Amino acid sequence: xxxxxQPRSVSxxxxxxxxxxxxxxxxxxxxxxxVSWYQHHPGKAPKFMIYDVTKRPSGVPDRFSGSxxxxxxxLTISGLQAEDEADYxxxxxxxxYSPYVFGTGTKVTxx
Amino acid sequence: EVQLVESGGxxxxxxGSLRLSCAxxxxxxxxxxxxxxxxxxxxxxxxxxxxxxxNSYIYYADSLQGRFSISRDNAKNTLYLQMNSxxxxxxxxxxxxxxxxxxxxxxxxxxxxxxxxx
Numbered sequence: 001x002x003x004x005x006q007p008r009s010v011s012x013x014x015x016x017x018x019x020x021x022x023x024x025x026x027x028x029x030x031x032x033x034x035v036s037w038y039q040h041h042p043g044k045a046p047k048f049m050i051y052d053v054t055k056r057p058s059g060v061p062d063r064f065s066g067s068x069x070x071x072x073x074x075l076t077i078s079g080l081q082a083e084d085e086a087d088y089x090x091x092x093x094x095x096x097y098s099p100y101v102f103g104t105g106t107k108v109t110x111x
Numbered sequence: 112e113v114q115l116v117e118s119g120g121x122x123x124x125x126x127g128s129l130r131l132s133c134a135x136x137x138x139x140x141x142x143x144x145x146x147x148x149x150x151x152x153x154x155x156x157x158x159x160x161x162x163x164x165x166n167s168y169i170y171y172a173d174s175l176q177g178r179f180s181i182s183r184d185n186a187k188n189t190l191y192l193q194m195n196s197x198x199x200x201x202x203x204x205x206x207x208x209x210x211x212x213x214x215x216x217x218x219x220x221x222x223x224x225x226x227x228x229x
Contacts, residue, residue, distance in 0.1 A: 001173070003155065036215035038156070044221065045115075045206070046156070051215040089156050093214040097170050098158075100146070100214070105155035 001094050004029060004103035011109040012080045020106045022073040022090030028101050030071035034093035037066060037075045040105075041086045049088075050075060077108065085110045113137040113218045115207050120223030127197050127227070133190040133207030133220055141165075141185040144210035147192045149203035150222075157203075160192065161210070197227045 005023040012018040022029065022037075029035055037050040048057050050066040053073060063078045073092070077084055090103035119131040131147070147159040160181040161170045169181055180193040190207050204222040211217035 003157075032214075034214035036213075038216070040156070045219040046208075046216075047219075048211070048215065048217045051211065051217075052213050057217065091156075091158075091215070098172065099161055099170065100148075100158035100216070102148075102156040102158060 001028070001098045001101045004090055004092060004101060006088075006090060006103040006106045008104075009107040009109060011111055012077075013111045014080055014082065016080050017076060017078045018080060018108060019074050019076045020088055020090075020108070022075070022092075022103045024071050024073075024092055024101070026071060028092040028094040029068065029073050029090075032093040033068075035066070035068060035073045036091045037064075038089045038091065039084075039086045040089060046089070080110055082110050084108060113209070115209065115218060115220035117205060117207055117220045117223035120205065120225045122226045122228060123197055124229050125198055125227055128193070128195045129197065129225060131192040131194070131205055131207075131223060131225070133192075135188045135190065135207075135209075138209075140183075140188040144168075145183060145190045146208045146210060146216060147181060147190075148206045148208050148216070148219075150206070151200070151203040154203075159205070162190070194225070197225075199227050201225060202227045 035053045038046040040046040094101040114136045116134045206222045208216040209218040
């Protein structure tokens with residue numbers, strides 16, 4: 001199973017919005033409503049941000065939103081804040097025998 | 112509070128073996144499927160292995176070629192990863208992660224570093 005494709009980096013100024021894309025195939029992203037997103041500050045445990053494409057776990061600010069169109073899922077961060085600077089990974093269900101495939105990761109920089 | 116604490120990482124020579132542990136607390140361990148995920152230096156996250164709550168289903172990433180073995184002891188609230196025939200490509204931080212109900216990973220440990228080097 002190949003990794004999902006994400007841009008290497010995105011950046012924005014505080015208060016702006018950024019969108020991270022996550023492109024897969026019809027065997028994973030395109031064929032599943034189980035797309036999730038994780039925030040990872042280096043040296044810390046990854047944090048669960050979005051599940052089922054669009055849903056936010058309790059405690060995640062509503063500045064974070066998810067969507068999907070065809071084989072591409074997206075994470076949008078609105079009202080960018082300094083603490084949002086981190087690596088972000090998408091993840092999709094990819095079948096019973098290989099349930100999780102991650103994206104290549106995107107570094108978000110707050111200018 | 113859900114806690115996952117990995118241990119057992121360290122420096123191992125190529126061809127060697129290592130057993131990782133993940134101690135779980137703050138939830139009913141036997142009720143959840145569990146996973147190992149790794150991150151090699153400068154690389155992204157890679158799913159390694161899955162085990163269902165009752166050991167009925169076990170899956171591995173294809174790239175592991177049968178070298179790793181996942182297991183759990185629900186009486187001890189502990190997840191394990193036995194790693195054999197290690198190579199430099201296995202050098203990574205290894206995380207244990209709890210499966211949520213919708214093929215997502217809702218809680219992660221801080222990770223344990225495995226370094227394979229002579």
